[in-house]
Amino acid sequence: MNMLKQILKDRLAGVSLFIVAITIAAGAFAPWLAPHDPNHIHMELRYAGPSWDFPLGNDHLGRDVLSRLIFGIRPSVLYVFAALLASVCMGAIVGFIAGYFRGRTDAVLMRVVDAMLSFPGYVLTLALIGMLGVGLENILIAFVLSKWAWFARIIRTSVMQIAETDYIKYSKTIGVGHLSIMARHIVPVSLPDIAVIASSAFGSMVLQISGFSFLGLGIQAPHAEWGMMLNEARTVMFSKPELMLAPGLTIILVVSAINFLSDALQGALDPKLMSSKAKFQARTAVSAARLQGKEVA
Amino acid sequence: MSHLLEVSNLKIWDGGTGDVIVPGSSFHVKPGSCLAIVGESGSGKSVTCKAIMRLNKAGIRQSGDLVFKGENLSRLTEREMRKKRGKQLCMIMQNGMRAFDPSCVVGVHLQETLRRHFGWSKDEITFQMKIAMGSVMLKNPLEVMNKYPHQLSGGMLQRVMIALAIVLEPDLIVADEPTTALDTISQFEVVDQFMQLRERMGCSMIFVSHDLAVVRKISDEVMVMKDGVIVEQGTSQAIFADAKHEYTRYLVSTKQSLHQHFKRVMGGSGVAER
Amino acid sequence: MGWYMAKRGLYAIPMMIVISFLTFILIHLSPMDPAEVVLEAQGVPQITPELIAQTKAELGMDRPFLIRYANWLIDCLQLDFGHSYVSGEPVWTLLGPAFLNTLQLTFASVIAVIALSVGLGVICALREGRLLDRSVRGVSFFLTSMPSYLLASLMIWYFAVKLDLLPTSGMASSASYVLPVVVIAVNYAGIYFRMIRSSMISQLHEDYVLYGRASGLSETTITMHMIRNSLQIAISVFCMAVPIILGSTVVVENVFAWPGLGSLSMHAILSRDFPVIQAYVLVMAVAFVLFNTVSDMVNAAMNPKLRGDL
Numbered sequence: 038m039n040m041l042k043q044i045l046k047d048r049l050a051g052v053s054l055f056i057v058a059i060t061i062a063a064g065a066f067a068p069w070l071a072p073h074d075p076n077h078i079h080m081e082l083r084y085a086g087p088s089w090d091f092p093l094g095n096d097h098l099g100r101d102v103l104s105r106l107i108f109g110i111r112p113s114v115l116y117v118f119a120a121l122l123a124s125v126c127m128g129a130i131v132g133f134i135a136g137y138f139r140g141r142t143d144a145v146l147m148r149v150v151d152a153m154l155s156f157p158g159y160v161l162t163l164a165l166i167g168m169l170g171v172g173l174e175n176i177l178i179a180f181v182l183s184k185w186a187w188f189a190r191i192i193r194t195s196v197m198q199i200a201e202t203d204y205i206k207y208s209k210t211i212g213v214g215h216l217s218i219m220a221r222h223i224v225p226v227s228l229p230d231i232a233v234i235a236s237s238a239f240g241s242m243v244l245q246i247s248g249f250s251f252l253g254l255g256i257q258a259p260h261a262e263w264g265m266m267l268n269e270a271r272t273v274m275f276s277k278p279e280l281m282l283a284p285g286l287t288i289i290l291v292v293s294a295i296n297f298l299s300d301a302l303q304g305a306l307d308p309k310l311m312s313s314k315a316k317f318q319a320r321t322a323v324s325a326a327r328l329q330g331k332e333v334a
Numbered sequence: 335m336s337h338l339l340e341v342s343n344l345k346i347w348d349g350g351t352g353d354v355i356v357p358g359s360s361f362h363v364k365p366g367s368c369l370a371i372v373g374e375s376g377s378g379k380s381v382t383c384k385a386i387m388r389l390n391k392a393g394i395r396q397s398g399d400l401v402f403k404g405e406n407l408s409r410l411t412e413r414e415m416r417k418k419r420g421k422q423l424c425m426i427m428q429n430g431m432r433a434f435d436p437s438c439v440v441g442v443h444l445q446e447t448l449r450r451h452f453g454w455s456k457d458e459i460t461f462q463m464k465i466a467m468g469s470v471m472l473k474n475p476l477e478v479m480n481k482y483p484h485q486l487s488g489g490m491l492q493r494v495m496i497a498l499a500i501v502l503e504p505d506l507i508v509a510d511e512p513t514t515a516l517d518t519i520s521q522f523e524v525v526d527q528f529m530q531l532r533e534r535m536g537c538s539m540i541f542v543s544h545d546l547a548v549v550r551k552i553s554d555e556v557m558v559m560k561d562g563v564i565v566e567q568g569t570s571q572a573i574f575a576d577a578k579h580e581y582t583r584y585l586v587s588t589k590q591s592l593h594q595h596f597k598r599v600m601g602g603s604g605v606a607e608r
Numbered sequence: 609m610g611w612y613m614a615k616r617g618l619y620a621i622p623m624m625i626v627i628s629f630l631t632f633i634l635i636h637l638s639p640m641d642p643a644e645v646v647l648e649a650q651g652v653p654q655i656t657p658e659l660i661a662q663t664k665a666e667l668g669m670d671r672p673f674l675i676r677y678a679n680w681l682i683d684c685l686q687l688d689f690g691h692s693y694v695s696g697e698p699v700w701t702l703l704g705p706a707f708l709n710t711l712q713l714t715f716a717s718v719i720a721v722i723a724l725s726v727g728l729g730v731i732c733a734l735r736e737g738r739l740l741d742r743s744v745r746g747v748s749f750f751l752t753s754m755p756s757y758l759l760a761s762l763m764i765w766y767f768a769v770k771l772d773l774l775p776t777s778g779m780a781s782s783a784s785y786v787l788p789v790v791v792i793a794v795n796y797a798g799i800y801f802r803m804i805r806s807s808m809i810s811q812l813h814e815d816y817v818l819y820g821r822a823s824g825l826s827e828t829t830i831t832m833h834m835i836r837n838s839l840q841i842a843i844s845v846f847c848m849a850v851p852i853i854l855g856s857t858v859v860v861e862n863v864f865a866w867p868g869l870g871s872l873s874m875h876a877i878l879s880r881d882f883p884v885i886q887a888y889v890l891v892m893a894v895a896f897v898l899f900n901t902v903s904d905m906v907n908a909a910m911n912p913k914l915r916g917d918l
Binding site: 244 | 627638757761855892
Binding site for chain 2: 813816824825826840
């Protein structure tokens with residue numbers, strides 16, 4: 038709660054939090070919120086401008102742009118979040134085990150991670166999509182499979198630092214069980230680190246998924262997705278450039294909010310990072326996270 | 335005016351928060367003498383030194399008069415001030431390891447500084463530095479100049495800075511805790527070099543330290559600071575023999591009791607005597 | 609130093625072997641039988657089990673796993689990646705020219721990214737907190753949140769169609785480079801710019817800056833030292849930018865119809881042309897390892913601390 042208060046102190050961060058919250062809620066309650074069926078075709082309304090009934094106008098098949106945007110939140114943001122969560126969880130489990138037990142377990146796990154990381158992230162994702170076939174589920178699976186190793190590497194480092202502290206050593210000496218040490222001492226302490234890294238990768242992953250959909254690798258018609266809406270708008274870009282406006286601005290707004298929030302989160306969770314040198318290092322880590330997510334966007 | 339540097343009503347504060355760091359100091363440095371500024375960390379010694387050079391960070395503001403050889407430094411433009419720095423007012427930093435650009439060999443800084451002030455050629459600079467470095471007991475001057483800071487020891491870098499000061503022949507040397515980051519033996523050597531530097535050049539010096547043994551050895555006058563305020567000023571003998579202010583007495587006594595304790599533990603006259 | 613280089617170079621070899629092995633088994637991740645895919649891609653009307661068995665024998669898929677791997681690896685070393693399932697052409701004749709095209713685009717973009725981020729990073733750090741700094745940061749934040757395909761489309765619409773200044777697609781002339789390079793540079797410079805700026809600012813508090821000023825050096829000289837040190841930190845990151853951008857051109861290549869690896873791999877994925885995908889992955893991963901190795905070596909050569917110790 039304290040953390041929340043600190044984030045809200047910064048007005049822009051408050052606005053960002055609001056945007057992200059609204060987006061998630063709108064995505065979750067899409068069927069109740071959307072004014073129309075996103076896939077219902079009104080050929081007589083093709084390329085119609087904004088009206089009372091259709092506040093953002095209609096697309097090339099006369100479908101309601103607003104409803105498509107709202108339904109598009111699910112694949113564009115919510116499912117990406119789920120995939121991020123899954124790969125962070127996978128990475129966290131491996132990272133915790135490797136960082137806590139060290140020794141041979143660590144060596145073996147890290148060799149696997151190294152092997153995964155020897156592929157550039159985007160190529161691995163593309164390769165997996167190539168093998169599994171086109172489609173949103175396959176993209177999400179490819180995503181989880183290609184990102185976990187990177188999270189595992191970072192979380193391991195964080196856990197290793199915590200495991201080296203005296204109170205953990207003390208707990209081990211007095212015979213507290215491994216699981217109990219992990220659950221009570223290591224997980225809570227490393228959680229902020231994980232949150233910062235995960236949130237900084239989130240924004241670029243949203244961009245990345247929409248990029249795949251834009252290329253036609255992701256969700257298949259007629260389902261709505263922001264990247265795909267932009268791709269559809271692109272075909273008529275020269276005659277009707279305004280169709281790119283709504284989905285384009287939505288993506289920019291949501292991704293900006295996510296990125297801004299991740300910066301604020303970093304500041305709120307780790308006030309000690311505010312010394313210039315540590316801040317620089319943290320910045321580099323966050324930039325690296327952005328890059329990692331960005332590779333295909 | 336017989337004073338080389340006359341500081342009056344020097345006030346230093348943080349421009350952002352408005353916190354006053356030094357409320358108003360006045361002191362002077364006589365030609366050829368050494369003024370030691372002592373006090374615990376955070377007492378405003380270092381900020382005072384930087385204020386004399388007008389080198390505090392952008393957010394730190396200062397007011398008051400700094401009359402140096404009859405000229406008020408506070409009124410000079412940044413450009414005029416830059417000409418004074420190095421040439422007339424020379425600073426020696428606390429941490430030699432960090433004072434030189436880590437990505438260049440030590441000689442680069444020496445070259446740049448001397449070319450700036452004297453316009454000498456590369457060979458001339460090398461020649462002059464070789465003599466100066468020899469006089470501060472640095473063996474193989476050429477090799478030292480071609481080494482990166484991390485390849486040299488703190489004491490060696492400190493002596494490189496002293497050697498540069500010898501070539502620059504400034505009127506005033508400001509040494510900001512030059513011995514703090516060193517081990518005991520290098521400390522002894524560096525202090526020795528400072529003494530010789532004064533003897534050889536007859537320049538004045540401001541020597542900041544919290545090591546009273548070093549201060550006693552090198553300084554003519556002592557100024558004690560606490561929380562930004564000068565609590566006591568006077569000649570070195572007077573301060574060490576008969577401190578007026580309670581804080582000074584406290585500083586001297588803790589030093590002495592430590593010293594005595596050390597002597598007792600070591601059994602007889604110890605290294606600390608130096 | 610020499611030792612370090614040799615060690616780092618040798619380390620790349622096991623990495624390459626791991627990569628090749630993973631690339632080889634990649635094809636088995638597919639839920640479909642490769643033989644079936646081949647037949648489907650060739651448009652065979654009726655796929656019978658006999659036909660599948662025959663194709664398998666033709667492709668050598670009935671032999672033991674490790675032998676197949678060894679054969680494949682030897683072929684790959686001779687740049688023989690097999691034939692495309694779709695067109696039947698040798699994969700290398702498709703991949704080779706595309707790789708060169710992508711490489712050209714990548715190098716042009718990396719140079720633009722470095723120039724843009726270093727220039728802006730240094731200027732903003734020196735003007736920290738002023739209007740210029742804040743507006744550049746605001747714009748870069750906004751542009752980092754913008755999908756590259758959207759930026760690319762907008763650029764085509766404005767510069768190529770409305771103003772008719774630049775070509776919309778292809779790589780016919782040097783003018784064709786402008787739009788794709790700008791899109792990639794704008795998209796990536798934001799991150800590198802932030803890095804350069806904050807490292808420059810952290811340099812400001814270093815003692816050597818104070819000592820330089822105390823010695824009467826000019827601000828220009830001191831700034832050059834700060835840039836030198838900031839770049840030393842950034843150099844490895846910039847080296848890494850080459851492989852990262854190399855593969856991330858997929859979207860931009862598609863929007864601008866650049867005849868490179870990105871376009872090629874997209875077509876291969878959509879038509880399930882496994883040998884092409886496999887070769888693409890292998891070439892990219894090998895390039896990635898090579899650039900990583902080179903960037904570590906450059907880093908070592910640039911960093912006097914490493915140089916002294918090794």
